[in-house]
Amino acid sequence: MSTLTLALKGEYFDEIKAGRKLEEYRLITPYWQKRLEGRSYQVVELTRGYPRSDDESKRLRLPWRGFQLATITHPHFGPDPVEVFAIDVSPPAKPAADWSSAPADATHVIRRPGRERVSWVKIASAREAYWRWSTQKNWFISSDSPQKLLAHPDIERRPSAKAENDQAQPPGSGRPTHKRHHERPNSSRRYSVNSSEHHAARSLQSSTLKEGELMVKKKFTDAEMLDYLQRHHTLHKKVDFLYVVDGYEAVVTWDDEPMSPVFKGSTLRDALEEMMQGGDILTSSGR
Structure with a gap:
């Protein structure tokens, strides 16, 4: 697998990992022309500085989406405009989760960026968890504990029955949508307790x-x-x-x-x- 590796300063790595920085710049020099022009990669690997080979927390692998030429002014390159390779490091899209066709006993879904399908998850108890691909019909025992699965950065909880019905309702059906009083923009639930x-x-x-x-x-x-x-x-x-x-x-x-x-x-x-x-x-x- 052909990989382009880019070592970054911590602030830029963190911005890209958070999805706020979508391009990484390299000056148009003979060195970078040789590495980029007429070349194609499968993966671009970003590192936070020069981490140990086993330190995955400081590595970010993204699908290669190419680059474009640009003229920018950036503090890193000084006060004057410079020509750069603007390498695409935008986060890959997540696969859609169709809850209307989800297993009835699925409690969560994992939507990994860059994947073509989701993974359904069933938290059966404090000790038992199961998973299955969206294209499969049988559950498999998870090698991870329920606690570890729930800590996965891409896991999402099954929406309420009302939200599922709203999701399945075709556009323009005339059914009004109401924001529930305990919902907020960051998708966390605010529970009401008597x-x-x-x-x-x-x-x-x-x-x-x-x-x-x-x-x-x-x-x-x-x-x-x-x-x-x-x-x-x-x-x-x-x-x-x-x-x-x-x-x-x-x-x-x-x-x-x-x-x-x-x-x-x-x-x-x-x-x-x-x-x-x-x-x-x-x-x-x-x-």
């Missing part, structure tokens, strides 16, 4: 504190966290995780309806630890 359940959950955190005391956050082992998830996973009850722009959200649901406040963290583990600070979350009836 006041009695909210009080029941929050009171667990404050009941052991004396007036004027501050809560000291506890740290939990993997075994304690797994045990907590198992205790909260029943026929009706479970802990749901949601990947959002600034981290993760965790909430306890009963028949897929929220029964706890939303607990947030920069990582999935942090969100779960926030939830665990007050102990088990029960309904007002003690369930």
Whole structure:
């Protein structure tokens, strides 16, 4: 596989990885003319500086989409306009997820950029997860844990039944669309919890504190966290995780309806630890 490798400064690498910088520039010199003109690659590999060969966090591989000639003014090249090769480093498109044809028991979908098909995911319990390609009919046991799958950067939760119906509705059908009060632009869900359940959950955190005391956050082992998830996973009850722009959200649901406040963290583990600070979350009836 022919690969063009470009070493970048950290700020430019981070901008490209975030999808904000769509072109990488190289001066039109004999060196770059020899490497680019009349050449075709399959992949362009961007590196953050010169990382170790096993450091994948500082490597970004994108499909080769060519370049164009441009005249630009850029601080890196000085105050005067210069002619450059503008190499296309825009992020590849993600495959579409057609939830109307998704497996009925699929809970999530993984849409990897540059792929032609999606991967359906089924989180069956705190320990069990399954996956299958959109073109397959059988589920396969995932080698990754549910927690690791939910931390995948390209995973998306199954939309609500209403959202699926809206997605399947043809344009111009006359059916009005309404923005649900708990939706926001970054696609994370804001859960509504009735006041009695909210009080029941929050009171667990404050009941052991004396007036004027501050809560000291506890740290939990993997075994304690797994045990907590198992205790909260029943026929009706479970802990749901949601990947959002600034981290993760965790909430306890009963028949897929929220029964706890939303607990947030920069990582999935942090969100779960926030939830665990007050102990088990029960309904007002003690369930």
